Amino acid sequence: MELDTMEAIETDHVRGTAVRREITTGPSTRVDVLTVPPGGEVGAEVHSGADETLVVVAGSGEAELDGERTPVRAGSLVFVPSGTHHNVRNPARVPLRLYVVHAATA
Numbered sequence: 266m267e268l269d270t271m272e273a274i275e276t277d278h279v280r281g282t283a284v285r286r287e288i289t290t291g292p293s294t295r296v297d298v299l300t301v302p303p304g305g306e307v308g309a310e311v312h313s314g315a316d317e318t319l320v321v322v323a324g325s326g327e328a329e330l331d332g333e334r335t336p337v338r339a340g341s342l343v344f345v346p347s348g349t350h351h352n353v354r355n356p357a358r359v360p361l362r363l364y365v366v367h368a369a370t371a
Contacts (some may be wrong), residue, residue, distance in 0.1 A: 283307045283353070285365075293332040293369035300362050301326060309352045314371045317355065318344040324361035327354050335360075 288296045301307060301324075309329075319328060325338040329352045330345060337343060337353075345351050346347030348371045355361035 295367040306354040318366040319343040320364045326361040
């Protein structure tokens with residue numbers, strides 16, 4: 266998917282201040298495109314029974330996993346194991362865009 270296409274699909278599900286759009290699903294996986302606006306965040310969450318992989322494609326921000334904050338930027342990949350408390354924040358002045366891959370563990 267091109268970044269231009271991502272601009273056009275920021276209309277679906279809002280979580281925290283982020284906008285999430287489901288791209289595809291399978292029997293045990295789901296792929297979303299997530300846009301976190303400047304100053305926004307996804308909101309703290311934890312998933313039981315599913316790992317997440319975050320792939321940042323534009324912008325910069327921070328990922329927090331179990332209280333530990335890590336800077337992220339375009340090209341960053343963050344693995345979030347099932348049961349991990351996590352959040353993504355965007356303190357920057359431009360939107361933070363990422364793919365989120367959810368994969369069932371059970």
